[in-house]
Amino acid sequence: MLPEEFRQKLREYHIELSSKQMAQFEDYYELLVKWNQKTNLTTITDKSEVYLKHFYDSVALAFSFELNQGASICDIGSGAGFPSIPLKIIFPELKVTIVDSLNKRINFLRALIAELDLKQVELFHARAETFGQEKNHRGFYDYVMARAVARLDVLSELCLPLVKKDGYFYALKAAKSQEELVEAKGAIALLGGKFIEG
Numbered sequence: 134m135l136p137e138e139f140r141q142k143l144r145e146y147h148i149e150l151s152s153k154q155m156a157q158f159e160d161y162y163e164l165l166v167k168w169n170q171k172t173n174l175t176t177i178t179d180k181s182e183v184y185l186k187h188f189y190d191s192v193a194l195a196f197s198f199e200l201n202q203g204a205s206i207c208d209i210g211s212g213a214g215f216p217s218i219p220l221k222i223i224f225p226e227l228k229v230t231i232v233d234s235l236n237k238r239i240n241f242l243r244a245l246i247a248e249l250d251l252k253q254v255e256l257f258h259a260r261a262e263t264f265g266q267e268k269n270h271r272g273f274y275d276y277v278m279a280r281a282v283a284r285l286d287v288l289s290e291l292c293l294p295l296v297k298k299d300g301y302f303y304a305l306k307a308a309k310s311q312e313e314l315v316e317a318k319g320a321i322a323l324l325g326g327k328f329i330e331g
């Protein structure tokens with residue numbers, strides 16, 4: 134998916150990207166590939182693959198669920214910024230908190246935020262297990278999200294306590310995760326969550 138196709142595809146979902154936002158995605162791609170030469174951030178480096186498998190896949194969340202654009206989101210195990218940074222580019226009003234246990238990824242994200250001039254993005258070099266114990270984060274976020282981080286039962290235990298009352302936890306998973314889902318349903322119910330597939 135080349136940048137113009139990406140723009141066109143989002144348009145089908147009534148998301149219109151400005152030239153500033155298009156330039157931010159382009160700069161994101163350039164910085165990702167540059168840093169990836171010395172820091173392991175992603176195995177995907179071909180431009181059209183990055184647009185499809187990282188950028189488009191991250192923003193696709195907004196096609197199925199109506200996101201409140203001024204909401205607070207917490208991205209657990211964000212790696213090189215997925216899904217929260219592409220969402221922040223398309224919805225600049227989002228308040229983003231990113232947690233990752235690898236400091237070199239946090240360092241990349243710090244450089245990325247400066248390069249793209251993104252406001253209201255906080256970075257935490259921490260494990261979700263300890264981050265979730267801190268009183269000021271528990272029950273605080275409108276949306277908690279995690280893409281490709283851990284099995285759903287473990288992830289639910291780490292992420293659901295961070296969600297505000299009536300908020301959402303989005304676990305972005307490959308289509309083949311039905312088995313994980315069966316295992317996780319008990320944990321989700323025990324933690325007071327309600328499962329919705331999308």
Ligand SMILES: C[S@@+](CC[C@H](N)C(=O)[O-])C[C@H]1O[C@@H](n2cnc3c(N)ncnc32)[C@H](O)[C@@H]1O
Nearest residue numbers: 210211212215233234235259260261280281282
């Ligand atoms: C496979 S990568 C996925 C990155 C990104 N979400 C994506 O979709 O490309 C998993 C990320 O989760 C982080 N991670 C794994 N376990 C974690 C934990 N317990 N707490 C915080 N971060 C964790 C890793 O450092 C890594 O950056």
